[in-house]
Amino acid sequence: MHPLVSQSPPRDFLPPQEEARAFGKARNRILRTLLRQTFARSRFRVTLIVVLTSLLWGVMFWMFADGFWFLKTTITQPDTHALAVGGVFSAFFFALMLMLVFSSGIILYGSLFRSREIAFLLTIPARTGRVFLHKFQEAIVLSSWGFVLLGSPILLAYGVVSVAPWYYYAMLVPFIVSFVYIPVSIGAIICLFVVRRFPDNRTGVLAGGFLLLAVGGIWTVWELMTGPSNDLLTLSWIQEILGRLRFTDQRLLPSWWLSAGLLDAAAGAWAESILFFTLMISNALFFRQLALWRAGKTYRAAYSGLYGKTVRRKRFRPMRFDRLLYRLLSPLGPAMRLIIVKDVRIFRRDPLQWSQFLIFTGFLVVYFILVPYFTYGVSSTSWVNMVSFLNLAVVGLLLSTFTTRFVYPMISLEGRRFWVLGMLGVSRRTILWSKFFFAAGGAIVPCTLLVLISDLKLEVSWLIVVSHQLTCVVLCLGLAGIAVGFGAWLPNFRADSPSRIAAGFGGTLTLVVSTLYILIVVLLTALPTHFFTAADLTNFGWDIDTQTGLRWWLGFWLAAGAAASLVLSAVATLAPLWIGFRTFQHTEF
Numbered sequence: 001m002h003p004l005v006s007q008s009p010p011r012d013f014l015p016p017q018e019e020a021r022a023f024g025k026a027r028n029r030i031l032r033t034l035l036r037q038t039f040a041r042s043r044f045r046v047t048l049i050v051v052l053t054s055l056l057w058g059v060m061f062w063m064f065a066d067g068f069w070f071l072k073t074t075i076t077q078p079d080t081h082a083l084a085v086g087g088v089f090s091a092f093f094f095a096l097m098l099m100l101v102f103s104s105g106i107i108l109y110g111s112l113f114r115s116r117e118i119a120f121l122l123t124i125p126a127r128t129g130r131v132f133l134h135k136f137q138e139a140i141v142l143s144s145w146g147f148v149l150l151g152s153p154i155l156l157a158y159g160v161v162s163v164a165p166w167y168y169y170a171m172l173v174p175f176i177v178s179f180v181y182i183p184v185s186i187g188a189i190i191c192l193f194v195v196r197r198f199p200d201n202r203t204g205v206l207a208g209g210f211l212l213l214a215v216g217g218i219w220t221v222w223e224l225m226t227g228p229s230n231d232l233l234t235l236s237w238i239q240e241i242l243g244r245l246r247f248t249d250q251r252l253l254p255s256w257w258l259s260a261g262l263l264d265a266a267a268g269a270w271a272e273s274i275l276f277f278t279l280m281i282s283n284a285l286f287f288r289q290l291a292l293w294r295a296g297k298t299y300r301a302a303y304s305g306l307y308g309k310t311v312r313r314k315r316f317r318p319m320r321f322d323r324l325l326y327r328l329l330s331p332l333g334p335a336m337r338l339i340i341v342k343d344v345r346i347f348r349r350d351p352l353q354w355s356q357f358l359i360f361t362g363f364l365v366v367y368f369i370l371v372p373y374f375t376y377g378v379s380s381t382s383w384v385n386m387v388s389f390l391n392l393a394v395v396g397l398l399l400s401t402f403t404t405r406f407v408y409p410m411i412s413l414e415g416r417r418f419w420v421l422g423m424l425g426v427s428r429r430t431i432l433w434s435k436f437f438f439a440a441g442g443a444i445v446p447c448t449l450l451v452l453i454s455d456l457k458l459e460v461s462w463l464i465v466v467s468h469q470l471t472c473v474v475l476c477l478g479l480a481g482i483a484v485g486f487g488a489w490l491p492n493f494r495a496d497s498p499s500r501i502a503a504g505f506g507g508t509l510t511l512v513v514s515t516l517y518i519l520i521v522v523l524l525t526a527l528p529t530h531f532f533t534a535a536d537l538t539n540f541g542w543d544i545d546t547q548t549g550l551r552w553w554l555g556f557w558l559a560a561g562a563a564a565s566l567v568l569s570a571v572a573t574l575a576p577l578w579i580g581f582r583t584f585q586h587t588e589f
Helices: 016-041 043-074 078-114 116-121 128-161 166-170 172-197 202-224 235-244 254-266 270-307 320-328 334-349 351-373 381-407 409-423 428-458 462-489 498-502 505-534 544-585
Strands: none
Touching: 016 043, 016 128, 043 078, 043 128, 043 505, 078 116, 078 128, 078 172, 078 254, 078 270, 116 128, 128 166, 128 172, 128 254, 128 270, 166 172, 166 254, 172 254, 172 270, 254 270, 320 334, 334 428, 381 409, 381 428, 381 462, 381 498, 381 505, 409 428, 409 462, 409 498, 428 462, 428 544, 462 505, 462 544, 498 505, 505 544
């Protein structure tokens, strides 16, 4: 008998172990190549981002450590202090869990159904579950890198202040990784279910999602509408605040397991901490396996249902909003106006972009509505001023996240379609300026409005209101210039996903520089205004001349801080744009 006839029929798939090894080798090879190219060509950039990231991490660690020391010295009763810290941790991890569910679902929708790579992976002889797991692991990294950078300072600061034992620090990473798996798995299951069941009814799905968010927001506002009636930082005030955050302290929530496990480890109860860690690991594996089983059953059918439907060709008619926007931008010139309208239309048609914008903006609006109901007393003017400036910093940090996530990748995404713009005869400088005006104009209106609502609800002085509006405009212009300039200076034309572009080297550098810029600008305007409005010089027994002289120096400091913020804004706006202009002018497409 011929040898070929006696052979067994070929297998359709590799064995699971070899298939996993093949995907792992491909991922490791891509990672090694990227690292080798980065360190060979961009050593200065790597050094710069490491230095800036370390500086940002150090500043946040110092702030959190100072806050925990404040709680430790203010709340002297051990039981009350433990309840206060536990409430803070539970609320923090609960909010993080909700955001991870939404963000991971959106990221997985983009990587599982919108990525060009997935069309190739679904045609090779690989199991559907393995393809899903490949993208699922990428979503784990993309969803958790921000938490590692911004969440590690608070955890390490609490360990240092509470003099935690060594195993508290050893268990931080395993606890965090196992915790991240649970919300990302839940987000993956929701993403697969929505795409499989409602491929043609995106409007209904979005309406249902926003209805759920509205119901949750109304319920939260109803629970917290009546603010604490006790004095600030008293025992009754703390108990009332913890009572209002009790909905995050549920025993069935993974966020509570994480909080309780870390607090037990910090307190020296290592046996209880190990029990919570075992519970977290088992649930992480369960939800991961549940998401993998769901993907094996429905992923290919969902993908085929999404792209296999018949699309009716619609007659193009410009929307009234586009025509109105085109008229409002008349001072910019026709070419720049058309590019801005095109960018607005792309943003409006992409659910991955505007859904994230609405979700985080909704959370911020609810927070600003609820801030005044946590009353601080009429005499604590300095505390109200500090809260108002913290609100301004929150708006700036949120804006930096959006500019890094949406504005920075715009130049990279234009690279594949740049031949269209080149045939139109539009100069590259006009393209970059249009991106800048799109980012700055889209940020100034909502940010200034949110800050104005916060200041009016807190009933701060008009000097602070004007200072906040000026600072907000300065932040919007500077962050837009940094994102657009760095996007032209450090583009990534290989990746087609905005999330992957933003998570790369240039996106991380943009986020770090934007955060440092926000901190400097807020400090330049917050400290002088705070001392100028909150200082009560009559309580020190000084004479009129001394009071007048000190008042003059405080006013000079206020004016100097405002002038310095304007100069810094001009530098942060124009310098990155100038660097981006030079690089973009000589870029080959």
